[in-house]
Amino acid sequence: MCGIIGIYGNPEAARMAALGMFAEQHRGQESCGLAVSDGKVIHLYKSMGLVKEVFTDEVLKTLPGYIAVGHVRYPTKGAATKFNTQPHLVETLFGPSYALASNGDLVNYDQIRARLEAENVYFNSDNDGELLVKYLAWQIIAKNKDVVEAIRCLMKDIKGAYSCVFCTRKELYMFRDPLSIRPMIWGKNINGDVVVASESCVLDILDVNGRSEVPAAGIIEVNADGVKVIGNNPAQYRQQNHHSYCVFEHIYFSRPDSYHFGENVFEVREDIGRKLAEQDKGLEADCVVPVPDSANFMAVGYSAASGIPLSLGLIRNHYIGRTFIKPEQTIRDESVRQKFNVLPNFFKGKKVVLVDDSIVRGTTIRKIVRMIKLAGAEEIHLRIGSPAICYSCYYGIDTPHREELAANRYSLEEIKERIGVNSLKYLDMNSLRECLKEPDEYCYACFDGKYPLEKE
Template identity: 75%
Template structure:
């Protein structure tokens, strides 16, 4: 999971992009970068670290220009190094000419890279963002206009990609034919065009209105404004519908974002409501969310069941999300640094504990232990998604299938292993009921029905 931002038509483009990236920090905390163009030169700055650490006022001042693209990275394809950090810049005989930042993963990376290498295209990283920009640059070098180069990319490259691509004069926004990752854009009151992975980044920049980039959409932004170029997604896909990542609603996105035609917060509340409906007759004193992504699920559960909501777990917001740290050792230590139960709260209570998902299961197991040690009499664990049984290849770093808790334990084993009195997951049918257009989603990490063939 990563986040992208693009800004066109503002002399403070770098500062605006940094604000947008800051709003998307939850999508990636390992590294970040920005490419800024003043019409003549594209300057690049990228580094390991958080947005506020990397983009200091001094750095932003050194990035003049009215076009900016930015990226926050959580490593999936390619290791967590500065080399793999985006955006990626392409130099031609005329100097730095193109830059690109992407969210998603390419599933036929190896064969496309081999094809480009056979054409004497060289790579500095093993990151798929570099593959995308090198492909476009190669096609432009063959005589394509940028939009035709992007159409050629859609014919050749399979996977999830929401991208911002800049030349020295124009900004392009484009999205894969299945629209797997979110991508929204809008304009500020002074006409600045802003694009982002999530609408919460548009809100911070006071963007009026928002539109999603359509499947296989190519938006060109230049001095004449923004235009959507003709492109039929069905030319590039075998499925006749989108495959939005349903996990964006369950876990990844901020609840104040809107995409795939849904308010994220409303989907989460509905999930909580359906979990509660499956619990009629359960006697409980309180419902407690595992913050933050489960908060609104617990709100929905409480409203539907009448069980009082309690914010009984306090999260330290100054360390990363445990699930998105790349090494298990860091993850395990993080749980203890990250959560703390309220003191003198749990003694003798029957608790409904709500979490969004179980991936490896290590985090929830330790949280349950904490709450038990705090004196809870019963813990009933409710999970706002079906069991995760399959890995994701479209931009989310889920572990190998054999590491997933659902593949290591039966449901009853998982209940005893986590130490709870009862354990229930939201069913796939109930999850579909939370969505306006359930047929437009990818559920592959639950049912193994991948929308694309893997290479």
């Protein structure tokens, strides 16, 4: 999971992009970068760290221009290093320059890289963004394709999830994989500046009013002549004839104030909470407590449907990153202790319905339950707003080893015992589907193992 942004038309494109990247910082906290074109040169700056640490006023002054592509990174393909940080830039001395940032993961990375290397294309990183930009540059420079043709070839050859922003010195392009696995939304602000981002909350921050999703297998070109929505590549689109939106974007990844795949994220979460409550008829408890933040709206829905009062008994320190997206287990463990605390004298003697969005490895929730028990809770009934995660994701989420997943290692009863709760229930798959307007248009592979694209 990463966040991308593209800006066209604003003389302070770098500043605008940095603001937008800050709004999607939750999508990646290891590193970030910006490529900015002034029409003659594409300037690049990237570094490990958070947007507000990396893009200081001094740094932004070194990035003049009216076109920007930016990225916040959560490592999936390639380690957490500066080399693997996006955007990636291809520069030629007297010819064109290109920069690209992408969100997703490619399932035939190795094959495409081997093919390009055989054509004397060289790589500086293990990152899929570099593969995408070098593929395009190779098609344009070596094969004499124009940019749109090159993107269409990319869509034919490269398989996986990719929501991409790509710029030349004078143009911005946005394009998206035929299955539209990761979200991507664009629009214009009142000044006519074009903004594209992973989530609509970025467009809100940048005062973009009208907005649309980038179509499946679609290409949008922005230059001095305006915006050209080239639309989806019909041959490509017809091949699969449906989307595979990542359902986890609604469950966990996206901000609740975002809108994508035709849904308000917060409403899907509220519906999930209601469904959890319907599965729980007759359960007596004193309060419903969410694990903040992604389960907040699920707890709101649960409370509304059950009549059990909602209480914000757990407090989250917002200056610590998301625990799930920290790459090392040791760092994850340390983060959990620093991230959550209980309200003083709140849990003593209470029967608690604790709502969380998912169980991946089970490390975070076990520590939280221990905290609540130490605070004196009499009973804890854990409700999970997704089905059990039994399979790894190959489309942008770093769960490479199935053996790391709690539901793959233990039975429901064993997980309940290990976490230390009185009862444990997951949302069932049918209920999850009922929370979505177009349930057949989603990927659920981490729950059912039915991958829309097999790893090659």
